[in-house]
Amino acid sequence: MEMYIIIGLSIVTFFIGGLITWLGIRFLFKSRYDAILLDAEKEAEVIKKNKLLEVKEKFLHLKADLEKQVSARNSKIQSIEAKLKQKELTINQKQEELQRKNNELDVVKENLNSQLEIIEKKKQDLEKLHQKEVEHLETISGLSADEAKERLIESLKDEAKSQATAYISEIVEEAKMTANKEAKKIVVQSIQRVATETAIENSITVFHIDSDEIKGRIIGREGRNIRALEAATGIEIVVDDTPEAIVLSGFDPIRREVARLALHQLVQDGRIHPARIEEVVTKVKKQVEEEVIETGKRTAIDLxxxxxxxxxxxxxxxxxxxxxxxxxxxxxxxxxxxxxxxxxxxxxxxxxxxxxxxxxxxxxxxxxxxxxxxxxxxxxxxxxxxxxxxxxxxxxxxxxxxxxxxxxxxxxxxxxxxxxxxxxxxxxEIVEAYIKRLNDLEQLAMSYPGVMKTYAIQAGRELRVIVGADKIDDAATENLSNEIAKKIQDEMTYPGQVKITVIRETRSVSYAK
Incomplete structure (x- = not known):
C-alpha cells in the first residue's frame, strides 16, 4: 500500500515539476520574444525614415529635371512660334507682291490686246493694198500671178543650173590642179618602190623525165599504176608522145603539186606499184601541208x-x-x-x-x-x-x-x-571577156541622147564620146561625162580606172569643083 502511495506521489510530483518547468520556460521565451520584437520595430522605424528621405530626395531631383525639360520645350516652342510668325509675314509680303504683279500683267495684257487689234486691222488693210497691187500688175503685164511665178521659177532654175555647172567645172578643175599632182606622185612612188616579178600559172604542170622508158612503168600493167595515181591525187595524168614529158592536168594547184612531187619520188625510188603510190601520195600530202604552213610563216616574217x-x-x-x-x-x-x-x-x-x-x-x-x-x-x-x-x-x-x-x-x-x-x-584575160567589156563600154555611152559615136581605146582604159554639136551645148558635155562615169562605176567591173572624154565639135564642109 505504501508502495502505491509512493508511486502516486512520485507521479504527482513529476507532473507538478513538469508544469512548473513549462511555465518557467514559457515566461523566459516570452520576455525574450518581446525584446526582439521591440528591437525589430525600432529598426523598421529607422529604415522607414531612411527610405522616406531617399524617396523625397529622388522626387526633388526628378522634379528639378522635369522643370528643366519643360523650360527647354517652352523655349523651343517660343522659337518655333517666332519663326512661324516670320514666315507668315514673308508669305503675306509675297502675296502682296504677286497681287501687284498680276495687276501689272493685266494692264500689259490689255495693252497687248489693243495693239494686236491695231496690227490685225493694219494687216487686213495691207492685204487689201497687196491684192490691189497684184491686180494692177496683172492688168499691166497681161499675166496672172501663177503664170508670172512659174516663169520666174523657170528662169531662176535655168540660171541656177548654169551657175551650178560652171561652179562644178571650177571645183573639178581646181581639184585636178591641187590634188592630181600629189595623187600621181604617191601612186608612182608606190609602184616604183615595189618592183616584183609575177609568176604566170595555168591549169597544167609538165613533169620532165629522163627517158621515155619511165612512161611505161608509170602507166603500169593494164594502166593500174596511172589509175591508182589519178585516184590518189585527183589529177588527170596525160602520157602521150611528147618526148621526156608527162602532163599533169587539174584546176587545183595543190593537187597538181602533190602529184608532181609524188611522181618525182616514185621515179627516183624506182618502185612504182599501187600500194607504193598510195604510201608516197600520203607522205607527200603531209609534206605539202607542212610546206604550205612554212610558206605562210616565211611570208609573214618577210613582210x-x-x-x-x-x-x-x-x-x-x-x-x-x-x-x-x-x-x-x-x-x-x-x-x-x-x-x-x-x-x-x-x-x-x-x-x-x-x-x-x-x-x-x-x-x-x-x-x-x-x-x-x-x-x-x-x-x-x-x-x-x-x-x-x-x-x-x-x-x-x-x-x-x-x-x-x-x-x-x-x-x-x-x-x-x-x-x-x-x-x-x-x-x-580571156579574149572574149575582153572584147565584151569594150563593147559594153561603147554601148553604155551610146545609150545617151545626142551621142553620135563612141570609141574604147587604150585597152578599155579610155572612152571617147563624140556628140552632136546641134544636140548638146558646151555646158551639157560636162554633165554628160560625169553621168557616163557614174553609170560605168555602178554597172561595170573593171581594173584601174576608165577615162571618159566627151568631144563636141562643129564642122563645116564644102567642096571645090
Whole structure:
C-alpha cells in the first residue's frame, strides 16, 4: 500500500515539476520574444525614415529635371512660334507682291490686246493694198500671178543650173590642179618602190623525165599504176608522145603539186606499184601541208606581219598554189601588202596595219570549203573569226565595194589591189571577156541622147564620146561625162580606172569643083 502511495506521489510530483518547468520556460521565451520584437520595430522605424528621405530626395531631383525639360520645350516652342510668325509675314509680303504683279500683267495684257487689234486691222488693210497691187500688175503685164511665178521659177532654175555647172567645172578643175599632182606622185612612188616579178600559172604542170622508158612503168600493167595515181591525187595524168614529158592536168594547184612531187619520188625510188603510190601520195600530202604552213610563216616574217592566227598563216601559204586571172595569188598579196605600206606611209597612216590588210585582202579565195559568198565577204568573216581588228576586217571586206568602207585603210587596200592587178603583164584575160567589156563600154555611152559615136581605146582604159554639136551645148558635155562615169562605176567591173572624154565639135564642109 505504501508502495502505491509512493508511486502516486512520485507521479504527482513529476507532473507538478513538469508544469512548473513549462511555465518557467514559457515566461523566459516570452520576455525574450518581446525584446526582439521591440528591437525589430525600432529598426523598421529607422529604415522607414531612411527610405522616406531617399524617396523625397529622388522626387526633388526628378522634379528639378522635369522643370528643366519643360523650360527647354517652352523655349523651343517660343522659337518655333517666332519663326512661324516670320514666315507668315514673308508669305503675306509675297502675296502682296504677286497681287501687284498680276495687276501689272493685266494692264500689259490689255495693252497687248489693243495693239494686236491695231496690227490685225493694219494687216487686213495691207492685204487689201497687196491684192490691189497684184491686180494692177496683172492688168499691166497681161499675166496672172501663177503664170508670172512659174516663169520666174523657170528662169531662176535655168540660171541656177548654169551657175551650178560652171561652179562644178571650177571645183573639178581646181581639184585636178591641187590634188592630181600629189595623187600621181604617191601612186608612182608606190609602184616604183615595189618592183616584183609575177609568176604566170595555168591549169597544167609538165613533169620532165629522163627517158621515155619511165612512161611505161608509170602507166603500169593494164594502166593500174596511172589509175591508182589519178585516184590518189585527183589529177588527170596525160602520157602521150611528147618526148621526156608527162602532163599533169587539174584546176587545183595543190593537187597538181602533190602529184608532181609524188611522181618525182616514185621515179627516183624506182618502185612504182599501187600500194607504193598510195604510201608516197600520203607522205607527200603531209609534206605539202607542212610546206604550205612554212610558206605562210616565211611570208609573214618577210613582210614583218606578226601575231597572225595559225589558220590565217596556213591560208596565206595556200595562196602560193592558187592563181587569179593567171597571176599568182601569193605574189599578188605580197605586192599589194608592200604597196599598201608605202602608200599608207606617204599619207601619214600606220604602214604596218596597211601591210597586214593588204596581205589578207584576198584570203577569201583559198578557203577549205567553197561557200556561196564573194571572196571579199568570206575573207572579212575569216578575219573576224580569227580576231583581226575591225578596221582590217572592213578593209578586207570592202575592197570590192561589197560592204561600206569605215576606215582609211579600206580605200588604200582597194587602190593597191587594183594597181597590182591592173599593171601590164600582171594578169591575163580571156579574149572574149575582153572584147565584151569594150563593147559594153561603147554601148553604155551610146545609150545617151545626142551621142553620135563612141570609141574604147587604150585597152578599155579610155572612152571617147563624140556628140552632136546641134544636140548638146558646151555646158551639157560636162554633165554628160560625169553621168557616163557614174553609170560605168555602178554597172561595170573593171581594173584601174576608165577615162571618159566627151568631144563636141562643129564642122563645116564644102567642096571645090
Amino acid at each position: 614583218g606581219v606578226h601575231g597572225l592566227h595559225p589558220e590565217l598563216i596556213r591560208l596565206i601559204g595556200k595562196m602560193k598554189y592558187r592563181s587569179s586571172y593567171g597571176q599568182n595569188l601569193l605574189q599578188h598579196a605580197r605586192e599589194t601588202a608592200n604597196l599598201c605600206a608605202v602608200m599608207a606611209s606617204e599619207l601619214g597612216l600606220n604602214p604596218k596595219k596597211a601591210k597586214r590588210a593588204g596581205l589578207l585582202h584576198d584570203i577569201g579565195k583559198v578557203p577549205d570549203d567553197e561557200p556561196e559568198l564573194p571572196h571579199a565577204i568570206l575573207g572579212m568573216k575569216l578575219c573576224e573569226k580569227y580576231k583581226e581588228k575591225p578596221d582590217i576586217c572592213n578593209a578586207v571586206g570592202s575592197h570590192h565595194d561589197e560592204v561600206e568602207m569605215t576606215s582609211l585603210l579600206a580605200p588604200i587596200v582597194q587602190v593597191c589591189d587594183a594597181i597590182s592587178g591592173a599593171r601590164p603583164g600582171a594578169r591575163r
